[in-house]
Amino acid sequence: MRYFILIILIAIILITPIYALKETTIYLPAVEETDYGDEGILAILTVNIKQGNGHVYVDTWPLTKIDTQVSARTAKKVACDLLYMDCSHYDFFYTIRSDAQIVGGPSGGAAMTIATLASLLDLNITNNVFITGTINLDSSIGPVGGILEKAEAVSKKGKTFLIPYGESIVERKKVRRETIGYITIEKTTPEQINVVDYAKKHWNLTVKEVRTIREAFEYFTGYKIKELRLKFKKTKEYQRVMKKLADELISRATELKKSCIKKLNESTISYNYRDQILKICEDNLEKARDNYNNGNYYASASIAFSKLISYRYGEKLIEFLESDDEKFYLRDYLKNIEENIFGINTSNIELYAIIEERLSEVYEKLDEAWRNYYNENYLQGLHYGSFAEERLYTANLWMKYANEFPSYIENQSEFLKDIANRMISEASSIITYSSLTSSNSYLNSARNLLERARDNYKDGNYYAAIIYSLKSQANAELASEILFKDKDYLLELHRKNALVAINKTKSIIGQSYFEYAQTLEDDNQEASLIYYTYAKKLSKLSEILNKEIEKDMIIPTEYIERISCNYENYYNLTIFISIMIFFAGLLIGKKL
Structure with missing residues (x-):
């Protein structure tokens, strides 16, 4: 009987998730630009997170395009926002390695975000699932190119390929050759391909569309990120x-x-x-x-x-x-x-x-x-x-x-200049990322506010520089989000994000912006969106300025909950567990 219990205990230990120590490796399906056209490849991304000051470092070899570097900063921001976490006391290191000459484009943003979440939560990710897609600041996954080329590269190592919603139908050129006498004529015609069917038929690869990082996260980890239910409580x-x-x-x-x-x-x-x-x-x-x-x-x-x-x-x-x-x-x-x-x-x-x-x-x-x-x-x-x-x-x-006003948001720190500089840098980064996919009034407002931040920084008005930088960030985020989501969805998203920040910091300015946004919802949704986002951004002033404020401790069970296991995610783990239980049984049997 005791040997039977021992076998069960071994099985339980093996089934328990193995946590990474703030390091996660994930494949990045990418497209190499060759003389013969685009070719799908797999780059390798490693994410490390250490105690620090909120910086993002990107190390790539060979070369990478600037939008890949911006994607890393965005991935960090989205991951922290999804967990409603202040990440200003961590440094994020993204290392990309590839055999290709140039890994280009922002299509690795979704994978970067998944890996960042896994590192923050000390979770393993399966090596059978791959993903491509840009990452939007509202955590939705945006469109990319080269789906078919990437799918072929993924099929050599993976079983499931996640792609952005609405991208399963792609178009490629079909070349036909006709010979008339001694002359061969090439005719090119476009043809539409269903990637889901094509990949299954030719490579036995399962392709699935996903809308958000939350959805993709479940495929990679077997966990889902908890939703918060919050109410506006005025202090x-x-x-x-x-x-x-x-x-x-x-x-x-x-x-x-x-x-x-x-x-x-x-x-x-x-x-x-x-x-x-x-x-x-x-x-x-x-x-x-x-x-x-x-x-x-x-x-x-x-x-x-x-x-x-x-x-x-x-x-x-x-x-x-x-x-x-x-x-x-x-x-x-x-x-x-x-x-x-x-x-x-x-x-x-x-x-x-x-x-x-x-x-x-x-x-x-x-x-x-x-x-x-x-x-x-x-x-x-x-x-x-x-x-x-x-x-x-x-x-x-x-x-x-x-x-x-509470005294905890007073600041006469000698580091005020550095904080202002960091806020300006973050605003500039978000504007750069948003400008890749959008050009609208939000983006114009973001640029104008950033200029005001820089002018105030030059004049030594660091408070004003910080405030204008945060407002610039808010507008830049909305510039890209508004392209892919309806306003009702965005209102709900930013209302919730604002509530999280307000409930945590008890910010007076955050509460006033929140109430103002509420009054605008029926008549002016665009203005309401802006002020909900301002409420979130400026509620965090205390966290930004006060280094002595209590930082978030990462307790994974507070953020995630297990979903029912599925065959794709745990296929290899199941085989491994079965083999180990078998050998454990043999060893115990010999002793008997």
């Missing part, structure tokens, strides 16, 4: 700040509304203008109060702010129409706003980010106001000026709340 600190803000804005709006109506009643302007201005001055403030009473302080503050702009515009419109010189009135009004703009003086980067964003909006609205002034569109210029004045007021309000 007491955040609610306290927003309650104060809503209080002040409602109070100011109430007084300004009274002032607007009083000035209108005392004015001598014509009835044509009077009726229009009365509608502006009597704009209802009850919705702001209702939200306040229900504890929705952010919504209350936002509504009150929009009413403030209306009341301010109504009041200034009365003064403008009663002035002796309307042009000079507008000029003096705009100059007065400019004279009251202040510099930001805080060591708290999150507060800095909030105020800086509002001051940027002040400058933006003033630019529009002056443009309309010089084009003699005075009423429009007056409206932009009213917006700028009230936005400047809210920037001042936030300065009053400096003591409300």
Whole structure:
């Protein structure tokens, strides 16, 4: 009986997964550029992860194209994001070896991501499964070329080949030769090939389409990455700040509304203008109060702010129409706003980010106001000026709340310059990767924000450089994602990612961006996407700046769960276990 138990114990030990020590090797199906056309090859990628500072190192031989290096950085980012993990305390080493002269293109991105995940989680991957595909920043697998050539190369070593969804039908040129007398004529016609059927018939290779890294990860490891179920829970600190803000804005709006109506009643302007201005001055403030009473302080503050702009515009419109010189009135009004703009003086980067964003909006609205002034569109210029004045007021309000912000996001570190430089580098890398497949307004915004980050870095404004870099990263990520996914999917994805970051850091700016994104979902999905992504990015300011903050400990069982075994993944392991049990039985039998 005890020998039987011993055999069972041996079997259990052998079945238990063998964990790699943060090193994973995986094949990269690639295409070699030869004089005779493209040829499928298998390069070898090794991933090592060690304690470090979030750097990515790529070592290739022979040569590699720049987009392969960018793919490595993207693979690291996607893997860490999938696990909702801060990887800033690890260095990632990607080593690629190949017999080909040049391994080109970003098609190894999916394999790099799988290997990175396996290393982070100390999991073995099967050597019977291969994958090709670019990696998108939302963890979806993007299209590649050379599917048929890669499949032939894979068939020599593997049993299963994973390809991007929708890429099982490829087109190749079919050459036919016809001989007429002494002349041979070659005719080339395109033909469509079903890679799934073709590979099975000619090479006994199973080809499967996959949409995401999550799906591919299961084929390689027999595990699936757990999904998180999260709710938005506003912190007491955040609610306290927003309650104060809503209080002040409602109070100011109430007084300004009274002032607007009083000035209108005392004015001598014509009835044509009077009726229009009365509608502006009597704009209802009850919705702001209702939200306040229900504890929705952010919504209350936002509504009150929009009413403030209306009341301010109504009041200034009365003064403008009663002035002796309307042009000079507008000029003096705009100059007065400019004279009251202040510099930001805080060591708290999150507060800095909030105020800086509002001051940027002040400058933006003033630019529009002056443009309309010089084009003699005075009423429009007056409206932009009213917006700028009230936005400047809210920037001042936030300065009053400096003591409300948690001290853990204060940073006066001598390493601030290095952090800013790293954020700029990461933004540049993401833009480079996204520009390979996209060109849209998100990418343009990313480039503009990156330039602002670099300008601030040169001027020594490292806080601003970090903030603009993070916003640049957010736009660059969306630039590539928007091509392959519908907006509803992306909204859900970035809403969840933002919640993970907010729940972890309790960031005030993250919570405010999140609430703002929620208000935009129905009317402006693109803006909502941006602010969900900003919420995620800027919620991590504390992790980026504070080296003493507690880092993530990797406990695999927190991130993954086993799926039912399948024959393809565990074929070799099953044979190995059977053989070992057989020999164990023989040895024990001899002793008996």
